[in-house]
Structures are given as structure tokens and as C-alpha cells.
Amino acid sequence: MSRALSLLATALVVAACSSSPKKPQPTPLAPAAALMGTQLAWSAQVGQSGVSLVPHVAGGRVFVAGNAGVVAALDAATGKDVWRLNLGTPIAAGVGSDGQTAAVITGNNQLVAIADGSERWRVRMPARSFTAPLVAGGRVFVLSADRAVLAFDGKTGARLWTQSRPAEPLVLSQTGALLAVGDTLVAGLAGRLTGLNPDNGAVRWETPVATSRGTNEVERLVDVVGPVSRIGNNVCARAYSAAVGCVDASRGTPVWTRAAQGTTGVHGDDRLVFGSETDGRFLAWQRANGEPAWSIDRLKYRSLSAPLALGRVVAVGDGSGIVHLISREDGSEMTRLTTDGSAILAAPALAGDALVVQTRNGGVFAWRPQ
Incomplete structure (x- = not known):
């Protein structure tokens, strides 16, 4: 209990330290461009949602969850x-799935596995987690907030x-960050990406993305954030x-690193990596060497989500529930999509040819190109 309370207190400290007494107003948007056609394919509702409730696509299904406890495929x-x-x-983090078994983490630190709409098992975690579990290879992997990685049997919940x-x-x-790369489990631990043996948790390699520096504990906080x-x-x-x-990740060696002030994850394609700075400036880096490719300022202070690269565009949500589709070549606007007007906190997802987002109010929206 003391460990859990300590983690909660430090999480609240970070939230308080990162807040600002007066936020700049979002940059006004110019009239919308309409350079590509899209159509709303479907929508659904799962209830109020948070930043750690990320839509997950697997096995032809979109797995979503709401804060109050609803999980849906x-x-x-x-x-x-x-x-x-x-x-x-209440649900604190999720959903992870391999298409069959889904897993979430509750607000009281329980890892819950679900199969075919029924609870399979539930186990108590030693610490809180804000990252969706990874379900792969008949196991469920969890990254906890105290920088531990745990593995559970997917059928029984045995640790x-x-x-x-x-x-x-x-x-x-x-x-x-928690993902599988070949036969290696890759986790973000502090400012490092760490490769683990998924069979026993042994460390195969560690590579820093950033080194902890600064004069106080907040300035030295350099955790890797998802998505990657x-x-x-x-x-x-x-x-x-x-x-x-x-x-x-095959050898655990750095390719490049570049100073950046953003606080949300990144996404990309085989040429570019995309992400936003804290003030909403949106950037693209060359994937091969980290050199800047382009940047745009028109989305500043719009509380951007992490992005999703798909085809010739990059999708990013904002704090007013708008999805911006941006050209991957130069950052120019292609079109905008509207939801229920509440913030898009998590990165969009790709389900087949459909772009899927989930809003703070629990709306799930999917669009397809025309």
C-alpha cells in the first residue's frame, strides 16, 4: 500500500510541475482544406476515456475501453x-490484445484478462501502470510505473x-513503450530502450534515448513515452x-538521437518520423539520420495527441476533437475530420483501411478514404 501511495504521490507531483497557471490560446485554424476525400464509416461509444486508454487493433477487431470499466471488442x-x-x-490502462485475449489494468492495480467477452483471470499488481499490456506468444507483459516489466501466463495469470x-x-x-521486435521484448525504462528475453526477462541490451540531467528531479525525468x-x-x-x-533493436545500438521538447509519442514510415513539441509545433525528422525534414506552426497550443503515419498523410488529434490529416511530404493540410468536440488524448489507430480515434467523452470514430 505504501508503495502504491508513493507512486500516486509522485505521479501527481509530475502532473503539477508540468502544468502552467495560464496556457496560451490555441492557434486559430484557417479555413479547412479539402484535398482528399474521407467518409465516416462508423462510430461507437465506451464512456469517458483517458490518455492511457488507447484503441488497439488486432485480428480484425478494434479493442477499446472507458474509464468506468467498459471493455469492448x-x-x-x-x-x-x-x-x-x-x-x-475503473480502468487505468489498456487495451492490449493478440486478437483473442484482451488485457487491461484497473485503477486498483489489477491486471484483468478477457477472452470472448468473459473475464478469464485477474491478478493484483505490485505497482500502478499507465501502459496498455502487451499480449503476445501466450503471455501478457506489463510495464509498471516503478520501471519494472512483468510477464504472466496468458491462460492462468501465473506470474x-x-x-x-x-x-x-x-x-x-x-x-x-512496450513492444515485441522479433524474439525480443523492448521496453522503455527511464530514458533507455531495453531489450529483454521474453522467456525469462534477462536483459539483452540497453540503449539510451536521453540521459538524465538537470538540477532537480523533475528536470531529470526522461522516461520513454509511447507510442513508438x-x-x-x-x-x-x-x-x-x-x-x-x-x-x-536487433543489436541494441543507437542510430541517432536529437534534442526535442515534446511529451507525446512519435510515429513514422520508412523515410520519416513525426511528432510534436510541447508548444504544438509539428515536426518531421529523417528516419535514417535524424536530420529535420520540415516543421509547421499552425497547430501550436492545440494540445496535440501522438500522431499516426498512414500512406501519404499523418493523422494527429487535438484538444477540440479535430483530427488533422497532414501531408507527410511537407506538412501541408490535406483535410480535417470532426468528432464529438472533446479532446483526442491517445494516438489514432489504423484498422484495415480505416482511421480510428477515441475521444475523452468516449466516442470511437472510424473514417475510410473515398
């Missing part, structure tokens, strides 16, 4: 419920192993308010 083509379950307790890293005074109440951008073995990630960099 939606048909990616139609948006209709495949199944829907109310866990009866298989735990890999703990040195604790630091503050933790970040934000989605971290993976193309083959190349993984690009952001260290909170410090840097963006890419790592060769």
Missing part, C-alpha cells in the same frame, strides 16, 4: 460489438518473471521533454 469493418464487458471497476530496474524518485503518469515507431528492427522513440531517437 468492435468489428473493425462495421463498428458493431463483437463483445462488450463491464468489469465493474512467470519480473525484471526490475533502479527506481527513481518520480514517475510519469503517461503511456510508456517501428519499421523492421528500427525503433524510434521519444524521451519525455528531452529527445527523440532511433535504435537498431
